[in-house]
Amino acid sequence: MKLIDGKKVANEIKEEIANEVQQIKEEGGKIPHLAAIIVGHDGASETYVGHKEKACTQVGFDSTVLRFEDDIAEDTLLRKVHELNDNPDIDGFIVQLPMPKHISEQKIIEAIDPKKDVDGFHPINIGRVVIGLPAYVSATPAGIIELIKRYNIETSGKDVVVIGRSNIVGKPISILLSQKADPGNATVTLTHSRTKNLKEVVSRADIIIAALGNAEFLTADMVKEGATVIDVGITRVKSDKTKSGWKLLGDVKFDEVAEKAEYITPVPGGVGPMTIVSLLQNTLKAAKGEIYPKF
Amino acid sequence: MKLIDGKKVANEIKEEIANEVQQIKEEGGKIPHLAAIIVGHDGASETYVGHKEKACTQVGFDSTVLRFEDDIAEDTLLRKVHELNDNPDIDGFIVQLPMPKHISEQKIIEAIDPKKDVDGFHPINIGRVVIGLPAYVSATPAGIIELIKRYNIETSGKDVVVIGRSNIVGKPISILLSQKADPGNATVTLTHSRTKNLKEVVSRADIIIAALGNAEFLTADMVKEGATVIDVGITRVKSDKTKSGWKLLGDVKFDEVAEKAEYITPVPGGVGPMTIVSLLQNTLKAAKGEIYPKF
Numbered sequence: 001m002k003l004i005d006g007k008k009v010a011n012e013i014k015e016e017i018a019n020e021v022q023q024i025k026e027e028g029g030k031i032p033h034l035a036a037i038i039v040g041h042d043g044a045s046e047t048y049v050g051h052k053e054k055a056c057t058q059v060g061f062d063s064t065v066l067r068f069e070d071d072i073a074e075d076t077l078l079r080k081v082h083e084l085n086d087n088p089d090i091d092g093f094i095v096q097l098p099m100p101k102h103i104s105e106q107k108i109i110e111a112i113d114p115k116k117d118v119d120g121f122h123p124i125n126i127g128r129v130v131i132g133l134p135a136y137v138s139a140t141p142a143g144i145i146e147l148i149k150r151y152n153i154e155t156s157g158k159d160v161v162v163i164g165r166s167n168i169v170g171k172p173i174s175i176l177l178s179q180k181a182d183p184g185n186a187t188v189t190l191t192h193s194r195t196k197n198l199k200e201v202v203s204r205a206d207i208i209i210a211a212l213g214n215a216e217f218l219t220a221d222m223v224k225e226g227a228t229v230i231d232v233g234i235t236r237v238k239s240d241k242t243k244s245g246w247k248l249l250g251d252v253k254f255d256e257v258a259e260k261a262e263y264i265t266p267v268p269g270g271v272g273p274m275t276i277v278s279l280l281q282n283t284l285k286a287a288k289g290e291i292y293p294k295f
Numbered sequence: 296m297k298l299i300d301g302k303k304v305a306n307e308i309k310e311e312i313a314n315e316v317q318q319i320k321e322e323g324g325k326i327p328h329l330a331a332i333i334v335g336h337d338g339a340s341e342t343y344v345g346h347k348e349k350a351c352t353q354v355g356f357d358s359t360v361l362r363f364e365d366d367i368a369e370d371t372l373l374r375k376v377h378e379l380n381d382n383p384d385i386d387g388f389i390v391q392l393p394m395p396k397h398i399s400e401q402k403i404i405e406a407i408d409p410k411k412d413v414d415g416f417h418p419i420n421i422g423r424v425v426i427g428l429p430a431y432v433s434a435t436p437a438g439i440i441e442l443i444k445r446y447n448i449e450t451s452g453k454d455v456v457v458i459g460r461s462n463i464v465g466k467p468i469s470i471l472l473s474q475k476a477d478p479g480n481a482t483v484t485l486t487h488s489r490t491k492n493l494k495e496v497v498s499r500a501d502i503i504i505a506a507l508g509n510a511e512f513l514t515a516d517m518v519k520e521g522a523t524v525i526d527v528g529i530t531r532v533k534s535d536k537t538k539s540g541w542k543l544l545g546d547v548k549f550d551e552v553a554e555k556a557e558y559i560t561p562v563p564g565g566v567g568p569m570t571i572v573s574l575l576q577n578t579l580k581a582a583k584g585e586i587y588p589k590f
Contacts, residue, residue, distance in 0.1 A: 007446055021350070038305035123418070123419045123420075123421075123422025123425075123428070124419050125422070126418075126421070127418025127419060127423075127425070127427065128418045130418075130421050130422070130425060130470075133401065156491045157491040162299050163472075167425070167426050171470070171473075174485075175466070175470075177458075178460055178466075178485045180460070180487075180489075185487075186487055187484060187485070187487075187489075188484065189483065190473045190482070191482050192473070192475075192480075192482075194451055194475075194482075195452065196454050197454075
């Protein structure tokens with residue numbers, strides 16, 4: 001069993017980005033600038049945005065956080081989005097979800113200029129991913145692809161089973177891995193709550209992407225000897241063995257599955273650390289005009 | 296074996312649309328209006344656009360065809376697209392592909408107002424299909440879904456295997472059938488040229504969608520007893536048994552597969568006739584503002 005060390009890879013990539021930013025600075029170029037909009041005082045959202053700010057600082061990006069109270073009108077928020085769209089100093093920005101109920105998340109997302117949509121949530125970017133055109137890929141699937149790349153895991157002709165059909169993980173990673181690309185060219189089966197013979201389907205997989213959000217769901221009897229197992233789940237459960245009284249569990253029963261897997265991601269320290277790095281990579285691409293020409 | 300009669304269903308739907316248009320007329324409403332842009336004199340494109348015009352007449356739609364020579368500048372064509380976007384009388388329009396080489400098809404497609412994109416080729420519509428939002432679904436996958444609906448073929452929990460990962464058929468039908476919807480909720484495997492154990496994968500399927508464009512590729516030994524077989528392929532081959540000297544073959548070796556299948560589509564007369572009907576349905580939806588609010 002080889003552990004896929006997402007934390008280590010994330011740090012390597014951060015270092016690579018920091019070096020590139022350093023070089024841009026030395027050449028007198030424009031420093032990549034990521035902005036985030038946060039509405040209200042949701043604890044998790046605050047934490048995420050805080051991590052993103054910190055990551056920007058680590059790699060030398062400029063970062064701006066726009067904070068609004070949760071009674072902000074949808075119109076006002078849309079105007080703020082348009083201001084960021086029009087601000088040439090901002091290369092990319094995200095709107096931290098969830099939004100208060102009176103605001104349509106989809107309306108806000110579709111108001112973001114796709115060229116600055118570094119979260120990859122705008123339907124144009126999702127559509128372009130499907131067609132195989134350059135696009136911002138959202139953080140978790142992009143992070144999974146990066147891990148597969150860095151560990152040289154062969155996907156071409158392999159049987160991949162994705163568990164969970166969410167818009168932000170299951171669907172996009174299925175599409176990406178079945179594309180004519182490297183990584184890609186896999187035979188992908190997308191499974192979900194209505195799948196009847198799940199154990200049988202999953203046990204045929206060379207690569208399993210577990211993204212259903214159900215702690216320790218994937219057990220050893222569902223896994224083929226020598227499979228690669230990517231665990232996207234994060235569930236917080238009570239624990240009397242940790243200081244905080246909580247611990248994080250993935251969708252994979254790690255200890256027993258690890259004995260059969262060739263490669264496996266741990267939770268925490270697997271896919272998780274890659275997501276912020278994907279956002280940094282997208283922001284760098286935005287600053288360099290790699291996906292869409294600079295305007 | 297039950298034959299899925301696409302021609303019959305297409306005629307039924309045309310009649311339903313014609314009745315609805317008649318009612319709109321009687322109520323003094325606006326007649327749905329489909330426009331098509333055609334560039335150059337490609338024989339197949341002329342034929343398709345001709346069929347679309349005829350279908351519009353059959354159901355009582357207004358239809359306009361804009362013809363341009365194949366030396367038209369990309370800028371000029373983009374201007375024409377914008378004129379159609381801005382013309383309140385046009386509910387939806389299509390740009391018949393392929394385009395001459397000096398014109399970027401993707402640029403033209405992305406210039407179409409997604410609200411009028413009744414071909415469903417704009418990345419926004421593709422992205423919205425993926426997310427599960429209201430969107431124009433492109434003609435062939437929409438036609439397949441409609442056939443499945445009209446024949447009450449159960450898809451929930453079924454194993455679907457799609458052969459061929461094209462942007463206009465394989466990818467979108469995979470996405471649609473795996474969605475939380477009815478039809479939908481299937482466990483979908485998308486296979487393609489890099490799939491290693493294709494025969495084994497296909498022979499597990501309850502529903503097979505053959506969309507690889509390879510005449511009579513799917514043989515009986517690949518099909519499970521009682522499977523539903525949807526044949527999307529159309530290949531024109533020489534024949535000394537027809538007047539024209541040509542005949543059309545699907546991706547399925549019909550005679551032998553028909554003996555094992557519960558439901559099967561013929562070629563011609565299966566999925567084919569449904570595509571123009573899908574375009575009419577999308578145009579009607581556009582006229583009624585069903586996908587996007589009227590503006």
